Amino acid sequence: MSRSSGRGQTEPLAAIVAVAAVGIGLSLYAGVLDATLPGERDRSTAPAALERVDRDVAPGGVARPERIPGSHNVGPDGYRTNVTLTAGGRRWSTGPTVPPDADVAGERIGVRVAPATVRPGRLRVAVWR
Incomplete structure (x- = not known):
């Protein structure tokens, strides 16, 4: 069987960068969403x-x-x-x-x-x- 058997592969570094980008995007989205939602933001002082x-x-x-x-x-x-x-x-x-x-x-x-x-x-x- 030859090395190019038709299955797709991804470089490990590219996969790590993609996962990190998705994680950062979700974190930013959650932060913006939390800041725009109404509700009590004042902590007990x-x-x-x-x-x-x-x-x-x-x-x-x-x-x-x-x-x-x-x-x-x-x-x-x-x-x-x-x-x-x-x-x-x-x-x-x-x-x-x-x-x-x-x-x-x-x-x-x-x-x-x-x-x-x-x-x-x-x-x-x-x-x-």
Whole structure:
């Protein structure tokens, strides 16, 4: 039987290039389609803001109420942020009034209410545009 038996063959490099081109084309199509579809595109920003506020207000894991004023400024750019810390019947808050549609995240945290006195409390962060 001769080497040119009539069956079609493709060079391996050409096949790899063709498969890569199809893969890239599908990826671009999916990206454009996703960008044009309607729907909610805004991700939840409150958990990330809570993390940033926690690092600012509670270095070392214990929140310090004297660090609350101005802590709303560490929120994400382009968003309004309200920070509230509560412990032992007391409340510390900073930032604008929270609207009902705000994205809210909170966590339990130790709060230093006096020298050598730590009480259980709650740190709450609300974020909105």
